[in-house]
Amino acid sequence: xxxxxxxxxxxxxTVATLPAMAAAAAQRLLASxxxxxxxxxxxxxxxxxxGNPVLKEPVLFLKPTSSFLHAGPTAGPIEVxxxxxxxxxxxxxxxxxxxxxxxVPEASAMDFVGGYALALDMSSNDLQSASKSAGLPWTLGKVxxxxxxxxxxxxxxxxxxxYDLELWLKVDGELRQKGLTSxxxxxxxxxxxxxxxxxxxxxxDVILTGTPPDGVGPVRVGQKINAGIxxxxxxxxxxxxxxxxxxx
Amino acid sequence: MLLVVYHLQSRSRPIxxxQVAALPAMAAAAQRLLAAxxxxxxxxxxxxAHAKExGNPVPKEPVLFLKPTSSFLHAGVATAAVEVxxxxxxxxxxxxxxxxxxxxxxxVPEASAMDFVGGYALALDMTARDLQSVAKSTGLPWTLAKAxxxxxxxxxxxxxxxxxxxDDLELWLKVDDELRQKGPTSxxxxxxxxxxxxxxxxxxxxxxDVILTGTPEGVGPVRIGQKIKxxxxxxxxxEFDVQRRSRTFSP
Numbered sequence: 001x002x003x004x005x006x007x008x009x010x011x012x013x014t015v016a017t018l019p020a021m022a023a024a025a026a027q028r029l030l031a032s033x034x035x036x037x038x039x040x041x042x043x044x045x046x047x048x049x050x051g052n053p054v055l056k057e058p059v060l061f062l063k064p065t066s067s068f069l070h071a072g073p074t075a076g077p078i079e080v081x082x083x084x085x086x087x088x089x090x091x092x093x094x095x096x097x098x099x100x101x102x103x104v105p106e107a108s109a110m111d112f113v114g115g116y117a118l119a120l121d122m123s124s125n126d127l128q129s130a131s132k133s134a135g136l137p138w139t140l141g142k143v144x145x146x147x148x149x150x151x152x153x154x155x156x157x158x159x160x161x162x163y164d165l166e167l168w169l170k171v172d173g174e175l176r177q178k179g180l181t182s183x184x185x186x187x188x189x190x191x192x193x194x195x196x197x198x199x200x201x202x203x204x205d206v207i208l209t210g211t212p213p214d215g216v217g218p219v220r221v222g223q224k225i226n227a228g229i230x231x232x233x234x235x236x237x238x239x240x241x242x243x244x245x246x247x248x
Numbered sequence: 249m250l251l252v253v254y255h256l257q258s259r260s261r262p263i264x265x266x267q268v269a270a271l272p273a274m275a276a277a278a279q280r281l282l283a284a285x286x287x288x289x290x291x292x293x294x295x296x297a298h299a300k301e302x303g304n305p306v307p308k309e310p311v312l313f314l315k316p317t318s319s320f321l322h323a324g325v326a327t328a329a330v331e332v333x334x335x336x337x338x339x340x341x342x343x344x345x346x347x348x349x350x351x352x353x354x355x356v357p358e359a360s361a362m363d364f365v366g367g368y369a370l371a372l373d374m375t376a377r378d379l380q381s382v383a384k385s386t387g388l389p390w391t392l393a394k395a396x397x398x399x400x401x402x403x404x405x406x407x408x409x410x411x412x413x414x415d416d417l418e419l420w421l422k423v424d425d426e427l428r429q430k431g432p433t434s435x436x437x438x439x440x441x442x443x444x445x446x447x448x449x450x451x452x453x454x455x456x457d458v459i460l461t462g463t464p465e466g467v468g469p470v471r472i473g474q475k476i477k478x479x480x481x482x483x484x485x486x487e488f489d490v491q492r493r494s495r496t497f498s499p
Contacts, residue, residue, distance in 0.1 A: 034317050034318065035316040035318070040389075059388055059389065060389065060391045061389040061391055062314040062315075062316060062391060062395060063314075064286065064314060064451055065287070066287070066451045066453075066454065081450075102496070105497060108497075131387075132387030133387065135383075135384030135385060136292075136384075137292075137311070137312065137313035137314075138389045139312045139313055140312065140450060143450065143451055144451055145354075145451055145452055197495065198333075198391075198392065198397075199395055199396055199397055200318045201318075244355045244449065245354070245355055246354070246355040246356060246357060246360075
């Protein structure tokens with residue numbers, strides 16, 4: 001077990017000092033992922049009035065595994081497709097499922113957690129607004145390649161209390177988002193129970209548990225994102241223009 | 249073993265399921281494709297008459313939505329069952345031509361798109377229509393309406409070589425032996441090569457990924473206790489029961 005006070009610039013070297021078996025097993029989980037389930041509007045806002053009604057149930061959306069962008073020394077950039085000039089960043093705690101979960105009661109839900117990660121739910125606000133007003137799916141605004149940057153997976157044993165974490169995100173060194181997971185509205189056991197009552201969760205499936213809404217904003221081509229869970233994980237991603245390339 | 253009525257266009261009679269194991273190697277390869285699937289991409293409103301029957305405008309670009317692979321319901325020897333979750337009493341059936349991708353596809357030009365097709369299948373995009381209407385009017389995702397377990401019944405995969413022209417097929421669907429949907433794939437607004445090109449410009453398609461290419465008019469409810477039969481005329485057919493979903497937690 002590694003002291004939570006340990007800090008490293010490169011998150012992958014932090015993970016490597018955790019007990020080897022647990023860390024390697026957690027990483028393999030992500031490789032078998034079959035889907036990403038996002039929970040929208042899942043944080044209390046401390047701003048005056050964002051105008052969104054209080055939800056009775058989580059808002060669920062899907063992102064494909066093709067949208068993953070894995071952090072690391074050889075990671076590519078977040079790609080902004082033409083004609084967009086920016087994307088919105090949303091820093092989130094990701095939960096990685098350890099085994100098949102269907103109709104899981106809340107009381108047993110944490111048995112199905114294999115690990116956690118720091119993820120960004122990159123979104124195109126323009127595309128998403130257009131979709132919402134037309135009553136269309138959120139797809140184009142959320143599912144594109146590189147729209148789910150994600151850190152290495154931290155084994156469940158490394159996080160005693162997932163509601164005692166601080167999420168943060170900077171753009172070009174300027175702090176944009178900072179929030180506490182204690183502000184999560186629908187907590188992890190409820191999310192696992194609710195989602196697994198709608199669709200079977202498989203080993204490696206990822207739940208994006210929402211973002212602190214204050215500070216969500218645009219990041220432009222040419223900028224750099226740093227983000228993390230304080231004292232646990234750090235990630236860094238460049239934001240670049242997507243170049244289209246057809247390769248056999 | 250798969251319960252499948254499988255008719256190569258060069259044959260005059262369908263192949264009985266007992267001979268499926270003797271089919272050429274390429275048929276087995278087509279089946280293995282589906283096992284590798286990472287996502288299902290649905291194309292909404294891709295037949296003019298269907299767009300109109302739901303009061304929707306005809307789109308300028310394909311309307312895309314995602315269904316997870318956990319929603320697959322594979323046709324089989326024992327009749328597979330679509331599960332209707334409480335408190336719903338019915339689901340809408342939508343019979344579709346499914347395209348199965350053969351290999352990784354990204355930014356594929358239309359002219360090369362058919363090189364990325366591994367096979368075809370008959371699929372149903374089961375939809376909780378009321379939930380979808382609520383989602384549309386409130387600007388929410390279509391997840392509850394489309395993504396639940398068993399909401400993507402699918403037949404065995406027919407290798408591409410058995411389908412010279414995917415624009416020349418007839419889709420049909422019956423509920424309790426009453427014909428509900430029948431339409432030619434030639435009525436598709438956005439054709440298969442365009443769909444592969446368009447989708448692969450938004451997200452990389454992987455081997456085994458499935459594109460549901462839309463449904464002709466005639467969508468409607470199927471209730472618990474009814475039986476769906478559907479197929480591609482002269483090629484493949486499949487059968488599914490519709491049952492109440494019973495919740496079972498097995499740790």
